[in-house]
Amino acid sequence: MAFINFLKPKNQLEEGGRTAAPVHEDAGEPEKTCPNCHKPIPLSRLWANHLVCPCGYHFRMNARQRLAFIADKDSFQELFPQLRGGDPLQFPGYTAKLETVRSVSGETEAVICGTAALDGQKCCLFVMDPYFMMGSMGTAVGEKITRLFEYAAERRLPVIGFTVSGGARMQEGLLSLMQMAKTSAAVKRHSDAGLLYIAVLTDPTTGGVTASFAMEADILLAEPGATIGFAGARVVEQTTKKALPKGFQSAEFVLSHGFVDSLIPREGQKQTLSEILRLHQGGTT
Amino acid sequence: MSQTPYLLVKQARGSSRPTGLDYITNLFQGFLEFHGDRRYGDDPAVVGGVAWLGGSPVTVIAIEKGHTAKERSARNFGAPNPEGYRKALRLMKQAEKFGRPVICIIDTSGACCGIGAEERGQGQAIAENLMEMSTLCVPVISLLIGEGGSGGALALAVADRVWMLENAVYSVISPEGCASILWKDAAKAEEAAASLKLTAQDALGLGVVDRVLSEADLGRQPFYQRLRGMLRQELQILAADPDLVSKRYSRYRRMGTETLRG
Numbered sequence: 001m002a003f004i005n006f007l008k009p010k011n012q013l014e015e016g017g018r019t020a021a022p023v024h025e026d027a028g029e030p031e032k033t034c035p036n037c038h039k040p041i042p043l044s045r046l047w048a049n050h051l052v053c054p055c056g057y058h059f060r061m062n063a064r065q066r067l068a069f070i071a072d073k074d075s076f077q078e079l080f081p082q083l084r085g086g087d088p089l090q091f092p093g094y095t096a097k098l099e100t101v102r103s104v105s106g107e108t109e110a111v112i113c114g115t116a117a118l119d120g121q122k123c124c125l126f127v128m129d130p131y132f133m134m135g136s137m138g139t140a141v142g143e144k145i146t147r148l149f150e151y152a153a154e155r156r157l158p159v160i161g162f163t164v165s166g167g168a169r170m171q172e173g174l175l176s177l178m179q180m181a182k183t184s185a186a187v188k189r190h191s192d193a194g195l196l197y198i199a200v201l202t203d204p205t206t207g208g209v210t211a212s213f214a215m216e217a218d219i220l221l222a223e224p225g226a227t228i229g230f231a232g233a234r235v236v237e238q239t240t241k242k243a244l245p246k247g248f249q250s251a252e253f254v255l256s257h258g259f260v261d262s263l264i265p266r267e268g269q270k271q272t273l274s275e276i277l278r279l280h281q282g283g284t285t
Numbered sequence: 286m287s288q289t290p291y292l293l294v295k296q297a298r299g300s301s302r303p304t305g306l307d308y309i310t311n312l313f314q315g316f317l318e319f320h321g322d323r324r325y326g327d328d329p330a331v332v333g334g335v336a337w338l339g340g341s342p343v344t345v346i347a348i349e350k351g352h353t354a355k356e357r358s359a360r361n362f363g364a365p366n367p368e369g370y371r372k373a374l375r376l377m378k379q380a381e382k383f384g385r386p387v388i389c390i391i392d393t394s395g396a397c398c399g400i401g402a403e404e405r406g407q408g409q410a411i412a413e414n415l416m417e418m419s420t421l422c423v424p425v426i427s428l429l430i431g432e433g434g435s436g437g438a439l440a441l442a443v444a445d446r447v448w449m450l451e452n453a454v455y456s457v458i459s460p461e462g463c464a465s466i467l468w469k470d471a472a473k474a475e476e477a478a479a480s481l482k483l484t485a486q487d488a489l490g491l492g493v494v495d496r497v498l499s500e501a502d503l504g505r506q507p508f509y510q511r512l513r514g515m516l517r518q519e520l521q522i523l524a525a526d527p528d529l530v531s532k533r534y535s536r537y538r539r540m541g542t543e544t545l546r547g
Binding site: 081083108138143170172176179182184207211215231258 | 399481493534544
């Protein structure tokens with residue numbers, strides 16, 4: 001339960017996303033090699049395909065990219081944008097790390113919350129960011145998720161959440177751990193009010209986020225190929241000293257063991273979510 | 286404090302401290318063990334059932350590590366599988382149905398990191414406990430008696446009162462895990478243990494636990510007698526509280542909010 005790959009260097013893909021540089025079909029165009037099919041793909045093609053390789057591999061998306069992809073144009077209204085955590089344990093190096101991540105990412109925390117419309121249907125939306133300390137959950141992330149579910153319960157709105165997380169943020173120690181209980185209690189209240197919560201688990205969803213609000217949705221969807229699990233695969237391998245089964249902790253593996261409802265490729269993702277919202281609005285008779 | 290946090294972690298892992306079953310045997314009378322999660326199996330790392338606390342029936346759930354090497358192996362070293370958490374939840378729901386309070390006794394390095402545990406939804410099992418315990422309509426008291434390892438401990442510690450023994454530890458990650466991830470050096474566990482603020486006094490200061498229990502006479506009758514008295518007194522207070530569930534929500538709702546801005 002921890003985040004991994006802290007502040008890994010921005011790859012070309014992410015740079016491309018942030019600058020949205022005009023892309024040309026010339027030989028000098030930046031390419032990205034797909035970790036699945038190992039073929040180079042021009043970035044322009046990837047962007048046009050919502051960061052999905054023609055082979056089906058789903059690259060990670062930052063939270064703003066995902067928001068733009070999923071919400072109706074201009075419908076997203078951010079909630080609690082300024083909410084940020086401090087350094088409650090005075091953990092060595094944490095304040096400096098947070099400052100760096102904030103200035104590099106332009107975000108204040110690892111989750112963005114707000115209201116949005118999907119094909120005109122209003123909902124609350126949270127999107128976690130793999131590029132902000134690997135979406136790890138500290139006190140601010142826990143508070144934002146909790147407030148969103150409380151907000152949604154008060155206004156009787158469904159919640160759609162995109163999860164990506166290395167788990168609880170260890171630099172905030174026990175207080176991070178407690179966010180698992182806090183968010184779960186807020187999800188429960190929202191659920192007990194008869195309201196809908198859809199989670200879309202994206203790569204990777206692990207540790208304390210898997211063991212709390214990610215797995216607590218009424219409808220659990222996952223992007224193909226996403227790593228979804230509680231303990232890290234390496235930890236499991238070291239602990240058990242056994243070879244891991246093929247595809248261990250992949251979305252497909254989790255689906256086959258009965259822990260998600262369906263896989264939901266990015267292509268058509270919005271339509272599926274929108275349809276699920278519509279199915280929960282009661283129909284006409 | 287006379288001992289370093291890392292020393293406390295090592296001691297909490299040792300086999301000399303009383304284990305969950307020692308507490309069950311000595312705190313309660315007439316313990317009847319109930320096995321199984323009714324879904325998959327029976328997890329020997331989690332022991333649960335009903336017993337008498339003074340004149341009142343209670344549901345008791347404990348994570349058991351065992352003392353000897355053989356016992357430890359049989360109990361999976363106190364690392365529960367999903368079925369352990371599901372058994373615990375089943376017994377808590379049973380307690381709710383029959384109006385019995387729940388006492389959880391926690392001592393684990395963490396939830397089992399196994400292939401089967403992942404296949405059977407370790408994360409889902411813990412998540413469900415967190416969610417369901419938050420609205421359980423009967424009093425819940427959790428005791429952290431040794432190791433409080435992350436989500437695997439929290440899955441039995443969403444309670445109205447969380448008490449911790451003075452030399453127990455409670456942490457989001459093991460010091461070794463933290464050191465190897467953050468500093469790529471498991472040898473810095475000593476430093477990590479201090480930074481993680483995982484002692485009972487730290488947890489009290491952070492508002493994560495409500496009471497630190499003295500270990501005077503630990504494992505001997507005066508210790509159990511004292512603890513029994515405290516549990517009975519607290520359960521009386523909780524049982525009389527009409528706002529139990531909303532207060533439990535508030536207890537967790539405020540955690541970590543003090544240092545937030547914006």
